[in-house]
Amino acid sequence: MAKQDYYDLLGVSKGASADEIKKGYRQKAKEFHPDRNSDNPNAEAQFKEINEAYDVLKDADKKAAYDRYGHAAFEGGMGGGGRPGGGFRGQADFASAFSDVFDDLFGDMMGGRGGGGRTRAARGNDLRYNLRITLEEAFAGMQKTINVPTAVSCGSCSGTGAEGGSEPQTCPTCSGMGKVRAQQGFFTVERTCPTCNGMGQTIKNPCTTCHGAGRVEKDRSLSVNIPAGVETGTRIRLAGEGEAGMRGGPTGDLYIFIEVKEHALFQRDGNHLFCRVPVSMTSAAMGGDIEVPTIDGGKSRVKIPEGSQSGRQMRLRSKGMPAIRGKEVGDMFIELAVETPVNLTAKQKELLREFDKLSAENNPQSAGFFSAVKTFWDSMKG
Numbered sequence: 001m002a003k004q005d006y007y008d009l010l011g012v013s014k015g016a017s018a019d020e021i022k023k024g025y026r027q028k029a030k031e032f033h034p035d036r037n038s039d040n041p042n043a044e045a046q047f048k049e050i051n052e053a054y055d056v057l058k059d060a061d062k063k064a065a066y067d068r069y070g071h072a073a074f075e076g077g078m079g080g081g082g083r084p085g086g087g088f089r090g091q092a093d094f095a096s097a098f099s100d101v102f103d104d105l106f107g108d109m110m111g112g113r114g115g116g117g118r119t120r121a122a123r124g125n126d127l128r129y130n131l132r133i134t135l136e137e138a139f140a141g142m143q144k145t146i147n148v149p150t151a152v153s154c155g156s157c158s159g160t161g162a163e164g165g166s167e168p169q170t171c172p173t174c175s176g177m178g179k180v181r182a183q184q185g186f187f188t189v190e191r192t193c194p195t196c197n198g199m200g201q202t203i204k205n206p207c208t209t210c211h212g213a214g215r216v217e218k219d220r221s222l223s224v225n226i227p228a229g230v231e232t233g234t235r236i237r238l239a240g241e242g243e244a245g246m247r248g249g250p251t252g253d254l255y256i257f258i259e260v261k262e263h264a265l266f267q268r269d270g271n272h273l274f275c276r277v278p279v280s281m282t283s284a285a286m287g288g289d290i291e292v293p294t295i296d297g298g299k300s301r302v303k304i305p306e307g308s309q310s311g312r313q314m315r316l317r318s319k320g321m322p323a324i325r326g327k328e329v330g331d332m333f334i335e336l337a338v339e340t341p342v343n344l345t346a347k348q349k350e351l352l353r354e355f356d357k358l359s360a361e362n363n364p365q366s367a368g369f370f371s372a373v374k375t376f377w378d379s380m381k382g
Contacts, residue, residue: 003071006053014067018058025054122199124151124215124243124252131256133226135263139295139321141228148222148254151215151243157207159248161214168201176200199246215244224256229324231268234258265293271330273320276337277302284308284338292334294319302334310338 007014010024028050030036037043056062056074065073129148153159162168170176174193178200181188192198206212222241230236235257242252260268267274277292287306291299300316313333320330344352 004049006057006066009050009053010057021054021057025050025058029054122246122249124245124249126252127242127254129254129256130259131224131226132259132261133230134261135266135268136295136297137226138230138258138260139228141230142226144224144226146222146224146256148220148241150218150220150254152218152220153244153248154207154210154214154216156209157214159214159244161207161210161212161246162203163205163207166205168203171196171200171202174200214246214248222254226258227324229271229322230258230260231270231321231324232258232260234324266295266332268321271321271323271328273330273332274335275332276335278337278339279304279308280339281341284310284336292316294332295321300332304336308336308338310336312336 007016010021010028012020012024016024029047032043032046032050034044034047056066062073127148127150129146131144131146133142133144154161157163160168171178171193173195174180178193178196178198179190180193181190183189193200196202203212207214210216220241222238224236224238226236235255238254238256240251241254244251265275273295275292277290279290283290283304285307287304287308290302290304292302294300294316300319302314302316305312313335316332316334318329319332322329341348
């Protein structure tokens with residue numbers, strides 16, 4: 001049976017670049033991987049053909065020979081690197097080819113591509129700090145000193161983890177890669193090196209202070225700038241203020257999450273503030289002036305119109321919260337709550353009854369409601 005063209009196997013044109021060939025191979029390798037095609041008895045054979053094609057086309061010399069002679073370049077000794085007989089070249093060669101593929105697909109995730117780079121020291125963890133502040137502090141902004149328990153670079157060994165100025169040594173098991181390979185049938189599996197735990201280095205004489213970790217636990221005092229206008233859920237990032245990395249690795253970040261406490265007088269909605277103010281029946285009916293507090297600690301005088309009802313709102317412009325970005329300031333809304341007097345004396349009750357008789361025509365909402373009720377009942381009778 002004639003062998004399929006290598007370019008067709010990878011789904012690329014003959015003039016494809018190295019990147020296009022690699023991209024085509026990745027797509028086909030994922031599509032025909034035996035683990036994903038357990039119900040396809042031909043998947044393994046197709047997968048081998050795809051790897052054979054990539055093994056040739058990724059190599060400039062083999063590709064040039066194939067472009068000139070086709071499959072014949074690797075039959076009967078032609079092309080220098082070919083093997084007699086053609087076809088795929090056995091289980092060991094397949095595993096070697098797939099190892100290269102593994103590096104291409106997963107090398108970046110494992111700390112380097114295929115061969116010889118040393119594993120980077122581990123980055124320190126990011127930290128989270130929950131900070132509760134008052135609404136007044138959120139309004140004005142502030143400098144806040146916080147104490148953060150964290151891991152800092154060990155001063156005794158300067159973060160190396162080694163005692164007495166000695167240097168860490170390259171791990172003899174993984175040769176500094178931080179990972180080891182084990183061949184399982186057709187596949188080469190990579191695992192974290194058990195000797196160095198993925199660091200790529202071992203320490204012969206660990207530091208007695210940090211026991212080879214390169215860092216120690218310590219509380220740090222930090223001054224944090226809280227900008228005006230923050231609200232619950234605001235996140236502030238302090239780069240490089242998290243945990244120190246292992247054995248000199250880069251430091252993580254510190255994230256401060258803001259929670260603004262509930263206020264006794266004000267409710268917040270974005271940049272706007274709401275304040276519910278109780279007023280007497282007399283003030284609501286006759287109108288008048290009241291003083292209300294503002295979030296900056298001051299006072300504002302508000303005029304109550306005659307005949308005001310419960311729930312009526314009045315706006316005080318630019319008396320709300322500042323925007324965390326920009327120069328905008330929200331408004332403050334005053335909501336009236338008309339109070340009904342309690343624990344009346346006999347005299348007060350008598351006066352209210354007299355007042356009720358005289359004010360029957362002065363209650364527009366009541367008149368409208370009972371007129372609608374009368375109409376409803378009449379319609380039901382009809």
